[in-house]
Amino acid sequence: xxxxxxxxxxxxxxxxxxxxxxxxxxxxxxxxxxxxxxxxxxxxxxxxxxxxxxxxxxxxxxxxxxxxxxxxxxxxxxxxxxxxxxxxxxxxxxxxxxxxxxxxxxxxxxxxxxxxxxxxxxxxxxxxxxxxxxxxxxxxxxxxx
Numbered sequence: 001x002x003x004x005x006x007x008x009x010x011x012x013x014x015x016x017x018x019x020x021x022x023x024x025x026x027x028x029x030x031x032x033x034x035x036x037x038x039x040x041x042x043x044x045x046x047x048x049x050x051x052x053x054x055x056x057x058x059x060x061x062x063x064x065x066x067x068x069x070x071x072x073x074x075x076x077x078x079x080x081x082x083x084x085x086x087x088x089x090x091x092x093x094x095x096x097x098x099x100x101x102x103x104x105x106x107x108x109x110x111x112x113x114x115x116x117x118x119x120x121x122x123x124x125x126x127x128x129x130x131x132x133x134x135x136x137x138x139x140x141x142x143x144x145x
């Protein structure tokens with residue numbers, strides 16, 4: 001994580017809708033939550049619809065992001081997004097054990113692939129907006145009402 005270690009102590013704001021996440025790179029090249037005023041880099045997810053955002057992510061696309069501040073730091077973050085993968089199963093195993101973590105991770109992978117397939121089949125040529133996508137999800141998975 002030497003790429004990010006070079007950026008230690010930089011202040012990164014990640015903004016989506018009303019969610020604000022403050023991060024700072026550590027000397028070890030990791031990201032940790034921070035508390036600070038101002039920013040060196042602000043990344044704002046432009047898409048406001050959670051359904052459109054979920055659809056884009058399920059199709060493997062990056063959401064559109066407005067970048068303010070340090071362009072070099074933004075390039076480093078983009079490289080990390082493209083090249084570093086979180087091993088959630090490994091971290092989960094520390095909490096619940098290997099067998100349970102493997103079972104949960106496998107179920108999550110299957111659910112994600114199902115969602116990805118559903119989104120792909122529904123969005124091909126349909127021009128579905130957030131309300132249509134929401135209705136399709138409700139029809140597929142059942143309504144909460």
